Amino acid sequence: MIVKMKKQEFDQLAQEAICKACFEPLILVYKNRVAEQNTGDQTMVKELFYKELTKGQRALFVFNVYYDHASESLDEFYWWSAYFMAQPKIWSAIKAGLQYFGDAAMLLILEKIEVVLKKHNHPSSLEGFTVSRKNLDCNKELLASIRLLHVTFNETAPLTIKIINEYVLSNQWEFLKIED
Structure with missing residues (x-):
């Protein structure tokens, strides 16, 4: 599922846009496949999609899904972190992706x-998952901890994106097929 891109289009990309340019076509395919699966278990569709990706695409995909949600606000950062952590396969994949790119700083934040x-006592599975974005309003200690992590996350994310962009540039074959 390598993303195809014209050489001229690739050459015009700002370095900070490379990650998004490799992610956006993948997320569109993913969303279309999930939408087409109107009955049955969507988990199988998601897992089959994920298996079609290269290791680098997997790392890029899971980080971007998390980042795009978590970067919206403090409440979103908290909720999406709890939601993905309640799905051990996904949470492990996000951390493994950061290891793949060699991003120890963002990995430490997730840990x-x-x-x-x-x-x-946040849930470790989606069974009985009742985490609400409002939970932060009810727990000052949790709010203080999450707020600090959110600040660090926002400060570290540009470096993470830079690391991913540089990796993609050095390993284009894993993400892109440049066409004339």
Whole structure:
């Protein structure tokens, strides 16, 4: 599922836009496949899609899905972190993706998020998942911890994106097919 791109289009991309240019076609395919699966288990569709990606695309895909949601606001950062952590396969894939790109700083932030959420008894599965964005309003200690992590996340994310962009540039074959 390598993304095809014209050489001229690729050459005009700003370096910080490379990650998005490799992600956006993938997320469109993903959303279309999930939408087409109107009956039955969507988990199988998601897993089949994921298996079609290269290792680099997987790492890029899971990070971008998380980042695009978590970067919206403090409440979204909290909820999406809890939601993905309640899905151990996805949470592990996000962390593995950061390891794949060699991004120790963002990986450390995710590990700290995990510690905070576990300390506050957040669910480790979607069964009985009742986490609400409003939970932060009810727990000042949780709010303070998440707020600090959110600030660090926002400060670190541009470096993460730069690391991913540089990786893609050095390993284009894993993400892109440049056409004349």
